[in-house]
Amino acid sequence: MSPLFPALTEALADPDGTAAHRSALRFGDRSLTYGELATAAAPLAARIGEAGRIAVWATPTLETAVAVVAALLAGVPAVPLNPKSGGSELGHIVADSAPTLVLASAGDQLPPALSALERVDVDVDVRATRAAAAAAEVLDPGFSPEAPALVVYTSGTTGPPKGAVIPHRAVATTLDALADAWQWTGDDVLVHGLPLFHVHGLILGILGPLRRGGSVRHLGRFDVTGVTRELSAGATMLFGVPTMYHRIAETLPDDPALAKALARARLLVSGSAALPVHDHERIAEATGRRVIERYGMTETLMNTSVRADGEPRAGTVGVPLPGVELRLTEEDGTTALAAYDGETVGEIQVRGPNLFTEYLNRPDATAAAFTEDGWFRTGDMAVRDPDGYVRIVGRKATDLIKSGGYKIGAGEIENALLEHPGVREAAVTGEPDPDLGERIVAWIVPADAENPPLLAELADHVAVRLAPHKRPRVVHCLGALPRNDMGKIMKRALTHD
Known part of the structure; x- marks a missing residue:
């Protein structure tokens, strides 16, 4: 069984124990404790244990979370599919990743691109009996950290999307490094409304709380009212992207309840793109809380972050996470900048246990993505302050x-x-x-x-x-x-x- 989720493992071993009764997932008015998650995920894991590679129709629902957890428990690589993808893109991903079946909610209508795949509906109705969790006994206890956990497809801005093979090792080390940087514990309750087909929403937003033994409240889709409600009701962390925080900043002057709710939060985190400095300042002025930024990508998971105990310097993505090496290079792509002065622009290159294994079926692209000594070429351009803070100034190709x-x-x-x-x-x-x-x-x-x-x-x-x-x-x-x-x-x- 995957060691990614200690609280879930404990709930499987002791269905009447403390861990089993802790809240794990909530989507709207539907929720699962760790014991209920075990009851839902373990039989599904047993069902797909010999499936090879599976696809997940990644709607923002409880079923998607259960499906991905089941795949991780079984050691079966999961391919999250964006429900908004067009037919040609889905066709490419299915042909490239060759899943043997697709997991989906019972009510989902799947597009023609998935018609050739065997469908398995995810059952989260756990009212029956905890005995179903006994199916976990058939799961393979042997687990390699290098085994693929997920195949997440890139955005495809420079050609057909590439499947980044992400091992269990990268998921675990990234989430543990963020726990160190953000002082993230099992007492934290995360709220977010991000999609679940990418690293930010799925790995950080769902698997992150589960690895800590904490809980997540997913809004289904982002709205300011939901943020106010959940932070006012005990949630301690908020994950969002700049467009969400911009809407928050726009709403704050006329919404004292939102300002009060944000002021209660322990941590406000923004990622996936740079948060404009003026939104940083508007939120800080209205709430007394500073949004912190982190930096990552599909192939590397998370590379840097402003630390919870560090200076929340607006416009920067903080310092490298524990275990992550980061350098800026000259235009030749191999010569590291001699000094960091906060002005000289270079390409970010990283190496460490957070990196993906390969691009699926693309040895040429995999080789091109790395230097001879193992640094991954991110394509992102940045400057770095003398104290190590990184400020991204754009993509090499477009910015x-x-x-x-x-x-x-x-x-x-x-x-x-x-x-x-x-x-x-x-x-x-x-x-x-x-x-x-x-x-x-x-x-x-x-x-x-x-x-x-x-x-x-x-x-x-x-x-x-x-x-x-x-x-x-x-x-x-x-x-x-x-x-x-x-x-x-x-x-x-x-x-x-």
Whole structure:
């Protein structure tokens, strides 16, 4: 049996013990204790134990959590499927990962791309008897930390999505490192409303509390009222992405109950993209609580975080987690920056036990992702302060702008633009320029569509805060920025044609 969940193992061994009666999962008005989770997951684990690789139709439901836990207990790699994916993308993932069956809620209607797979409905009705947990006895007790736990597909921004094979070792070490950084214990109650087909929502948001022996309250989908309700009712931690925290910041001035609830929280964590500094400041001013940021990706799980006992420095993702090595490299991709001065931009490379094993069926892509001495090339660009804090300035492919002989990260310009009262949302890209090499282009959603800020005004605003060579040379006003399911801006969709 997987050693990932000590409280669940204890509940299986002693159905009448203390651990069995602890709250584990709650989705809306449906919930499971650890004993009930064991009763639901163990027979399913026994059922799929010889399945090879399985797919999970990852709706934000109790059934998805039980399905993934059952797969982990059985040592069967699980492939979470995004229910919002189109038919061609699902077809690619199914063909590439070749699952033998798909786990889903009984009421789910699955798309044609999954029609060839055997379907197993997940039963979370545990009113019958705890005796069902006896099925756990048939589970294989031998477990290798290197065995694959999950195959999570990347977003596919540069081609078809690649399946990152994540071993049990990476899941355990990342969650334990976060426990150290965030002082995360079994007494914590996490609330979130993230999707369950990716690292943030599933591994951190569901498996994280279960590994600690704590509990999670999932909102089904994010809404500010749900956050207020759960934090007011004893939840201690909130996980979200920048779009969620932006909605919170917008709501706070007129919602004293939300401010009071957030002030009660022990930890507010944002990830998956940079949280604008002005949202940091608005939340801190209204609640007295600072949002902390962490940095990770599908292939590496978590790399860095602001620590619960550290300085919550807005605009940074903190320091490397225990066990994670991190360096910034020059453009050649192998030479490490000689010193960290908070200004020099380099590519983030990491190595450690948090890393994935390989891209499924893609030895070429796997080899290209690593240096000869084992560092993973993240493609993210950052600067690092002398005390080790990391500040991400963008992606190498889309956010590194070479203008007038300078290497400029789009992220810091975006943060500066967001400090302007006339800017609601901002994205920055580069485009060819015969004189500068590349010129900086700002894409903004103005606070007042009828009276948007002028280019000269925004250029001066950025030049004063950063430096003259970082000012935008072109500004485009939009009604909204294109975003994916996680709220990340899709810069490749930004075009002035």
